[in-house]
Amino acid sequence: MTSRRSLCLLITALLAVPSLAACGAGDSGGSAGDGSLLTIYSGRDAEYVAPIIDRFRKAHPDIHVKVRYGDSAELAATIREEGDRSPADLFFSQDAGALGALQGVGLLKKLPQATLDRVPAEFNSAAGDWVGVTGRVRVLAYDSRKLKEADLPASVFDLTQPRWKGKIGWAPTNASFQSFVTGMRKVEGDAKTKAWLEAMKANGTQAYEKNGIIRDAIASGEIEAGLINHYYIIEGRTAGEVKGNDYPVHLHFFPNGDIGTMVNVSGIGILSGAGQQANAQRFIDFVLERPQQEYFARDVGEYPLIPGVPQDPSLPPFASITRPKVNLADLADLQGTQALLQQAGVL
Amino acid sequence: MRARLRLRRLPPGVLVAAIVVAAACAIPVAYLAVVMLDDPSAAWDAIWRSSTLTLLLRSAAFAIAVGAGATALALPLAWLTARTDLPLRRLWTVLATLPLVIPSYIGAYLLVSALGPRGELQRILAPIGIERIPSIYGFGGAWVVLTLFTYPLVLLPLRAALRRMDPALEDAARGMGRSEWAVARTVVLPQLVPAIGAGALLAALYALSDFGAVSILRFDSFTRVIYQSYRGSFDRTGAAALAALLVVVMVGLLLLESRARRGRAYFRSAPGVARDARIVRLGRWRWPALAFCAAVALVAFVLPVAMLLLWSGRSVAGSVAWPDVLAATGNSLLLAALAAAFATLAALPIAWLGARHPGRATGLLGALTTTGYALPGIVVALALVFFGIRVVPALYQSLPMLVFALVILLAPLAVGAARSAFLQISPRVEEAARGAGRSPASVAARITFPLARAGILAGAALVFLAAIKELPAVVLLSPIGFDTLPLMIWQETNRSYFEAGAIPALVLLAVSAPPLWLLVGRER
Numbered sequence A: 001m002t003s004r005r006s007l008c009l010l011i012t013a014l015l016a017v018p019s020l021a022a023c024g025a026g027d028s029g030g031s032a033g034d035g036s037l038l039t040i041y042s043g044r045d046a047e048y049v050a051p052i053i054d055r056f057r058k059a060h061p062d063i064h065v066k067v068r069y070g071d072s073a074e075l076a077a078t079i080r081e082e083g084d085r086s087p088a089d090l091f092f093s094q095d096a097g098a099l100g101a102l103q104g105v106g107l108l109k110k111l112p113q114a115t116l117d118r119v120p121a122e123f124n125s126a127a128g129d130w131v132g133v134t135g136r137v138r139v140l141a142y143d144s145r146k147l148k149e150a151d152l153p154a155s156v157f158d159l160t161q162p163r164w165k166g167k168i169g170w171a172p173t174n175a176s177f178q179s180f181v182t183g184m185r186k187v188e189g190d191a192k193t194k195a196w197l198e199a200m201k202a203n204g205t206q207a208y209e210k211n212g213i214i215r216d217a218i219a220s221g222e223i224e225a226g227l228i229n230h231y232y233i234i235e236g237r238t239a240g241e242v243k244g245n246d247y248p249v250h251l252h253f254f255p256n257g258d259i260g261t262m263v264n265v266s267g268i269g270i271l272s273g274a275g276q277q278a279n280a281q282r283f284i285d286f287v288l289e290r291p292q293q294e295y296f297a298r299d300v301g302e303y304p305l306i307p308g309v310p311q312d313p314s315l316p317p318f319a320s321i322t323r324p325k326v327n328l329a330d331l332a333d334l335q336g337t338q339a340l341l342q343q344a345g346v347l
Numbered sequence B: 001m002r003a004r005l006r007l008r009r010l011p012p013g014v015l016v017a018a019i020v021v022a023a024a025c026a027i028p029v030a031y032l033a034v035v036m037l038d039d040p041s042a043a044w045d046a047i048w049r050s051s052t053l054t055l056l057l058r059s060a061a062f063a064i065a066v067g068a069g070a071t072a073l074a075l076p077l078a079w080l081t082a083r084t085d086l087p088l089r090r091l092w093t094v095l096a097t098l099p100l101v102i103p104s105y106i107g108a109y110l111l112v113s114a115l116g117p118r119g120e121l122q123r124i125l126a127p128i129g130i131e132r133i134p135s136i137y138g139f140g141g142a143w144v145v146l147t148l149f150t151y152p153l154v155l156l157p158l159r160a161a162l163r164r165m166d167p168a169l170e171d172a173a174r175g176m177g178r179s180e181w182a183v184a185r186t187v188v189l190p191q192l193v194p195a196i197g198a199g200a201l202l203a204a205l206y207a208l209s210d211f212g213a214v215s216i217l218r219f220d221s222f223t224r225v226i227y228q229s230y231r232g233s234f235d236r237t238g239a240a241a242l243a244a245l246l247v248v249v250m251v252g253l254l255l256l257e258s259r260a261r262r263g264r265a266y267f268r269s270a271p272g273v274a275r276d277a278r279i280v281r282l283g284r285w286r287w288p289a290l291a292f293c294a295a296v297a298l299v300a301f302v303l304p305v306a307m308l309l310l311w312s313g314r315s316v317a318g319s320v321a322w323p324d325v326l327a328a329t330g331n332s333l334l335l336a337a338l339a340a341a342f343a344t345l346a347a348l349p350i351a352w353l354g355a356r357h358p359g360r361a362t363g364l365l366g367a368l369t370t371t372g373y374a375l376p377g378i379v380v381a382l383a384l385v386f387f388g389i390r391v392v393p394a395l396y397q398s399l400p401m402l403v404f405a406l407v408i409l410l411a412p413l414a415v416g417a418a419r420s421a422f423l424q425i426s427p428r429v430e431e432a433a434r435g436a437g438r439s440p441a442s443v444a445a446r447i448t449f450p451l452a453r454a455g456i457l458a459g460a461a462l463v464f465l466a467a468i469k470e471l472p473a474v475v476l477l478s479p480i481g482f483d484t485l486p487l488m489i490w491q492e493t494n495r496s497y498f499e500a501g502a503i504p505a506l507v508l509l510a511v512s513a514p515p516l517w518l519l520v521g522r523e524r
Helices: A002-027 A046-059 A072-085 A096-104 A156-160 A175-188 A190-202 A211-219 A232-239 A277-287 A290-300 A328-332 A335-343 B002-009 B012-025 B027-038 B040-048 B050-083 B089-101 B104-115 B120-128 B139-164 B167-175 B180-209 B212-216 B222-231 B236-261 B283-314 B322-356 B360-374 B377-391 B399-423 B427-435 B440-467 B472-477 B485-495 B498-511 B513-521
Strands: A037-042 A064-069 A090-093 A131-143 A168-170 A225-229 A249-252 A263-270
Touching: A037 A046, A037 A072, A037 A277, A046 A064, A046 A277, A046 A290, A072 A090, A072 A096, A072 B222, A072 B236, A072 B377, A072 B472, A090 A096, A090 A277, A096 A175, A096 A263, A096 A328, A131 A175, A131 A211, A131 A290, A156 A190, A168 A211, A175 A190, A175 A225, A175 A263, A175 A328, A175 A335, A190 A335, A211 A225, A211 A232, A211 A249, A232 A249, A263 A277, A263 A328, A277 A290, B012 B027, B012 B322, B012 B360, B012 B399, B027 B040, B027 B236, B027 B360, B027 B377, B040 B050, B040 B236, B050 B089, B050 B139, B050 B180, B050 B222, B050 B236, B050 B283, B089 B139, B089 B283, B089 B440, B089 B513, B104 B120, B104 B139, B104 B212, B104 B283, B104 B498, B139 B180, B139 B212, B139 B283, B139 B399, B139 B440, B139 B513, B167 B180, B180 B222, B180 B236, B180 B360, B180 B399, B212 B222, B222 B236, B222 B377, B236 B360, B236 B377, B283 B498, B322 B360, B322 B399, B322 B440, B322 B485, B322 B498, B360 B399, B377 B399, B377 B472, B399 B440, B399 B472, B427 B440, B440 B513, B472 B485, B485 B498, B498 B513
Parallel strands: A037 A064, A037 A090, A168 A225
Antiparallel strands: A090 A263, A131 A225, A131 A249, A131 A263
């Protein structure tokens, strides 16, 4: 009885397929060529990007925007396989590395100089293939109940001292952390980086999966400090158990251009096979406009890259951060970093 | 030579169907070849890298360990629930099967959160001075987690085999004065070999292709390294070369399994009415037996679900976007139902040939059909990206293509179930019908399929349960806006709070119940 019913269900499902196939195909027809479509692959979370998309839709009601959300690197790998046939017009990436990888295989289109000029050159691709959208800084988040500013180290290399034994958190498998290690290799060299990784491990540094988990571990008093991206603090302040000004986790920006405060960017580029170049260009110009930059600064807590846009007032001014000299294009070289992390026994 | 001669004797219609299915399932292999030939020297370098051999041996050992571990858990559970007077047998049967609905990425995360060095258990133990629990990361932890969440793949065919086994053989052996233990060892166990082989193979292959659990438990399996090649170094050639080696490991495991099963008959010895097997009285052994069942159910199901409930309470129900959850649930159900239907259809010719005409040619077809299941989801997804956009651009990132991807990924689940069902039908029954003048099609429709129906449906249910949990292929190949429950869980947890994913995860478990009923609830 039951099995016959399930068999019926099966057959119904089979019959439903051709009709679904038809509408599915219609849906993904790609660029229709009527100038009203825009397809974006976003390696950034829907939580942060969807509000921007809504604003864009309001400003350009004639443009039909579709967004595929995924992991930045996996989307880059997908575009790599799609080649010039990709249905995507734009790639909005969480970090410079994935954009650099696409640029390396010639799948990004050169942007107009006027667009590139809106953002300081150090945050764009040197070849002009993509433009930075927001800045994200590596920091040492710490428990302000246990540590005073004077206790904090001047360099990320000081975290290997016995004072910090077992009290620091990091996220070795996390993409932002690996980007940071890549930057360290480029500035300080492989040998020094490996020695640091080994010393950190020997010093009992606690491994976590993600930035947010490190932040929460500090808030709950498990560890005293941890290496994270700066903007996680904003979410912590609004969603943590103790909110607002009483939130116990504070940020320490290493001074004097220490590699510990490396700056990475989220960025965006037009695909070389984009069918909707004009709309893609419109979107890029839109996210670089003041109101959108203000949104990223206020709601996400990232640093705006357009000069003159106010940043989150609780963070130190972007200009006051002495940035280490890292070429963002170099951050695509993660292979060596992962090998090094494995040699050091961290991964 | 011999293979070709055998091919001629196969029924042409079934053979053509099987070749079509195997060819479709071989798309990922073709993709790997294309990528490697694109840059042969880089592929060669990746294969001969000093770390690759270690990786190969470690992954093979891991897969075998998971297959063995799953069997070790499943054997006593199957026997207790199918052949003894264990109290509350129905309940234990259902509970023992339930871990099947928990995705490995969620299960691993929950176990780490519960039993990890800084997990809930440590919090409970903190007052008595325990600051850290020994690390569960690495081979051991990943092995435990994957064993816990794959053993139902062995349990289900084992229980089915135990229940359908001809008790006449055992009775005969007992009649000759053999002890119970000798009967179990010499009569029952050998009969269970195909079920154990098929189930352990699926568990082992799952361990090879799993990413969720090994990444959370930080065990460097092939699949984790392949993901890191894509994610970290954007190295598609290196990833493809490693994936090709993974196929080699898979072939090794397939050969192991087919050796174990070779040249035996598994249908009932004589015609006659099926009789239920003898029920063993446990006596005072029922207490340790109950404790064992309870322990497995506790760790593999109750604990993870309790954690989810705890977190869903913390995540505050008010912040849940219920319309989105509802839409994602509908999409997940539709996708899983379509994948189950098509994977089952695709499995039938392969399974029938494998059962009735075992040989090198059908073995090759079966192996090709299995590759998708052994490969990481991202490799299969990228293979379909590569070929899909070039061959059928109109269907690219549409629902049919997504279903197609899931069929490639999951067909072996249906093949295994259908093949064991066919194996337990005596070919003599089919021959008799043919002798009575029935056409082959009529024999299939009136004899073979009705007899194998339960097994085939069980396979469909397995595919459904796996499809509803699938993530990597859905991320890359779903139509834009077609959100599924795993996609939602991934997006919620990606932000930082795993708690936020607890509600969709609980919904995922809840909607997996009906097909589970199909697997175990229909028994009398």
